[in-house]
Structures are given as structure tokens and as C-alpha cells.
Amino acid sequence: MAETVPVRCPQCRREHLYIVPSYPCRCGAPVAPALLHGGIPVRVRHRVWADSWLTLRCSACGRYDEWPRPELGCPCGALLRPPLAEPSGQSPGRLSGAAFPSAVAGGEEAPGTSSPGAAGGRPDFQPVAIRTARDVVTAAALFLDWLGFERVRPVAGAHPVPGVDLRGPEVLARVDPTTSPTGPDAVETLWLHGLNESAVAVCFSLAGYTRQALGRADALGLPLFTLDLAGTPQPVNEAAHALLDTGGPR
Structure with missing residues (x-):
């Protein structure tokens, strides 16, 4: 334990x-x-x-x-x-x-996320330690896959979508690896992309969120997660807790 x-x-x-x-x-x-x-x-x-x-x-x-x-x-x-x-x-x-x-x-296994989703039939989430900005994106992609979203991949190509770093058939995610808190503009942009593509929008941040971003996300119902350097996402708002409870569409 x-x-x-x-x-x-x-x-x-x-x-x-x-x-x-x-x-x-x-x-x-x-x-x-x-x-x-x-x-x-x-x-x-x-x-x-x-x-x-x-x-x-x-x-x-x-x-x-x-x-x-x-x-x-x-x-x-x-x-x-x-x-x-x-x-x-x-x-x-x-x-x-x-x-x-x-x-x-000790003899315990490494703990996964402290979310209630781990007790809802899913195995414990196995995090990846974050040492680079690429690791932040990898940790978020693994977490979305653990939630049940399929084929989550980094956004690449000649025409990347501004404000979107990960994409799956039913999910879009922004991953902010910077050392400054994520602001409300990033939250609104991600929410609009999710609305336009009829996809679940999820935001991850390494440094947390500004007070304005928290309020805007609550108003829009957009799940916010923080990532620690162990690579474990933690829910920040009610929408994130709800996503942990329900999981993805898989």
C-alpha cells in the first residue's frame, strides 16, 4: 500500500x-x-x-x-x-x-494515479518520469490511452492545429510543458477545437493553471489535469474528476 x-x-x-x-x-x-x-x-x-x-x-x-x-x-x-x-x-x-x-x-508496487478510475476496473496507471518536454506529451498520451481513448498520437504534419498537441478519433488534448501556468486563451482555443470536431477536449499542464483559466474551464466543462515530474496526471476540476469516473469510449 x-x-x-x-x-x-x-x-x-x-x-x-x-x-x-x-x-x-x-x-x-x-x-x-x-x-x-x-x-x-x-x-x-x-x-x-x-x-x-x-x-x-x-x-x-x-x-x-x-x-x-x-x-x-x-x-x-x-x-x-x-x-x-x-x-x-x-x-x-x-x-x-x-x-x-x-x-x-519496500515490497509494494509503484503506485499509479490516485484517481478513482483505478478502482473502477482499470489497472493502476503506470507513469513515465518526465525529464524532457517530449516526455510530458508521452505521459499525457499514455494517460488518455489508459482512460480508454484509442489511437492517441501527437499532432504532426505540415499543418499542425494550433493549441492541440495530441489527437485521437474521439479526443483532442493540449499539453503545456512550459514553466508558466496555462492561461484562459489556451483553454478556450482547445474547447473550440473540441466543439468543432465533436471530440472530448482535455488539457494537461506541467505548471498548473491561472485563476482565470480555472474559471473559464469550469464554465466550459473542460477537464484540466496537472502533471508532476513522476508523470502522474492529477485532476484539477470537477470535469476532470468526471472524466476519471467515466473513462473514455472504449
């Missing part, structure tokens, strides 16, 4: 139950960062890529490796980093063997 840690957003005071992600070590044992229970999370206003990684040690084989720092998107638009049980000043590539944050390796 994956560890669950309560995280309270310092901006809106909403409390979330955050499932601590674990990652498969090369030896096969799952490795997870140790989080501080009751600690105050840090709000990320501007993502710095070098600060988004942790160096963790597998307690099973002793190997050090780099993994995404735990993050959580709050529905109020804040992107949060839960506090670690042991602070780390390490940046990627500095494998000095000292001052590493603690890691836990």
Missing part, C-alpha cells in the same frame, strides 16, 4: 491526501522519497528545472539515482512541493554520497 500524506495548501487552506510516488530502481525495488508529516509545503511560482530533481538512495541495493521531486497541483491553481523529511541541497548530477534525502524501498 502506497504511503498517503496529508498536504494543506498554504494559499487556499484546502487539505489534500497526497500519494507519495515510488520509482523502480534498476534492481527492481521501489524507491520513494520520505516526506515530512505535518510540514508546510512550498508553493512553486516559477519552476527551475534543476531544482525539480532529487537524488535518492535505494535501501535494497544502495544505488543512487535521480528522480522527480514530489509535486501536487491544488485546484486553486497553486503548484505545491510537499516538504521532505530530510532537506536536500543536492542538485542533479551531484552524487557526493552525503546529505541525500532519505528514501524508502
